[in-house]
Amino acid sequence: MARLAEYELEQGDGGAVLTLTGPYLVSTIGALDEELRSLDGPIARVDLSNVSEIDTVGAWMACNIASEHQAEITGASERAQRLLGALDGISSDEDLAAPRLPVWSRVPEAMGEKVFNARTGAIGVISFLGALLISAGNLFKNPRRFRIVALVRQVELVGVSALPIIGLMSFLIGIVIAQQGAVQLAAFGAETLTVNLVGRITLRELGVLMTAIMVAGRSGSAFAAQLGTMKLTEEVDAMRTIGISPMEALVIPRIMASVLTMPLLGFYASCMAIIGGAVVGDLMLGIPFWTFLARIKEVVPTYDVWVGLIKAPVFGLIVGLAGCYNGMQVKGNSEEVGIRTTMSVVSAIFAVIVLDAFFAVFFTELGWG
Template sequence: MAGLAEYELEQGQEGAVLTLSGPYLVSTIGEVDEELRDLEGPIAKVDLANVSEIDTVGAWVACQIAGEHEAEIVGASDRAKRLLGALEGLSGDYDIAAPRAPVWERVPESVGEKVFNARSGAIGVVSFLGALIFSLARLARHPRNFRMVALVRQVELVGVSALPIIGLMSFLIGIVIAQQGAVQLAAFGAETLTVNLVGRITLRELGVLMTAIMVAGRSGSAFAAEIGTMKLTEEIDAMRTIGISPMEALVVPRILAAVLMMPLLGFYASCMAIIGGAFVGEIMLGIPFFTFLSRIQEVVPTYDVWVGMIKAPVFGLIVALAGCYHGMQVKGNSEEVGLRTTMSVVSAIFAVIVLDAIFAVFFTELGWG
């Protein structure tokens, strides 16, 4: 059929001759490719005299057939000879996948690489923190440069907009703590100590800790994604070009908003958890709702409230710092935005939990245990 690649295998005096005819192009060779691969028996010659057109794919097929059967290529046109010359010496026997080292080599190598990269990451964080302190000092000297509108906007996003989800989460956590605590304490006849359990654990630990984790997942990731997108679209470079400091315009308002709002959100979360515990106390333990709340004031030491309030701004600083730092590290492509956003959330939550453990030991040593 005209316009299609064809072939014919004939027996000659010197052996079998494979005659190719028609256009042997990438668009036409698919019709006969599988049949040519399945040819059996020794072939002495591959005749290209009747090939009307040929490209690299057609020349590659001819070379493969000739190589498999140790055949001679004859009747090639000038173009075919150039293509065959370019393909001479090439082989298709290549590994599809790159060689992979055994697991006992890959794991130590991967761990060592991560440890080595952690050094540059730590240096980057310290440098970023230094730039932040420098920007705050410069704003203290020139208060007119401070962007109050940006701060108010970030306070709204970090704090006000987060009230519903943090309130609901804390309320449910308070219910769970009170219900599970009451069940376990009932075995010792100490159900009334559920008030102590709910009050102390929420005001001292869980209220602020869970709020920090929620802010990291909600606002910290938003910081990284927003700043990372601006870095990718070269908006940050444009700000530097016109004399605007990205640290002062983007980073400082976000970090201040997180630091200012975390104590308020943490206290709000603790109150909602206590309210949730009070509902369980009235339903399961028969403790009146307002009696439960008044007992909180009696059994929870004042220093438990201060412990939570001291930790809150530090957690807010860590969360905002992680989000802004990873956002400023975005480069290359849009995939980096998602990667850095994930890294900001993971690193912030990890740092918050480690710091919480350090605070627990520190305040216990102070006698606030």
């Protein structure tokens, strides 16, 4: 059994003497660390003559005690003297953190770095779009290579599986719009216009917009996480090695599923929101449920439906591109998967909202306001 390190503190003529005994190695001095750090009183000398073995950790402890008590180290062997000489002047009290720049310098520098990285990101997105178009052209020339099973599977995941949560969300949004709208319109005695409010705002704007946000958080993040994990486990590289294009096998089915299902999900969400508004109208406003639905056909112009249906596939394309692009950019470690997944959701939602504002102005200029 290995001998443990020991120490003894004695009072001598010239002051207290700390005698260290035994092996002072990283494996033996752990039990003495707190005791040696808490020694009271001034120590005049640290005696190492009884130390059988010593390493850098043991020498550092002796050096630290001597420095703290302004003591002299005696009895050191040749090896101990070399280690003590190497540690001479080293202090653990130094500030290891780099000095922080002032805010008027730090903030512009951070903004400039983000702008520079945005240029790199824009180049990456353009390159990804180019690769996507080339792959789509190859599939158009060779339709047998198109993976219909993968597309059907993604349609199920993006569309069918999302029906419950999107339906519930839209139903509750319709209830909120109808209830709050009725409260505000009651001040003007126009509660019956709640039908107009619910019908137009859901079919034209909120139905598709909220669906796109939900799909971005649900399916866009899944695209990024799935593809990012495949990149880390080198499955994407293995597909390239055996002659399978990752763009054709992984990216295109996911983007097509988003584009195809978004109009259906958006229209479904609008219908569920209208049903929620009809429930509020029946319970609070005295408008019968079926009368509310019949009035929707009268007060909502047909072009409002077309506005929502035109925007939906564009939003689906944005969500699919954001998820797949960020997933294919993962490299390095598993932390990158989480970072890229977050980036895919944030960038998709931001782009969807910006495009929705553009569409609002565009269709108003066309006279579909």
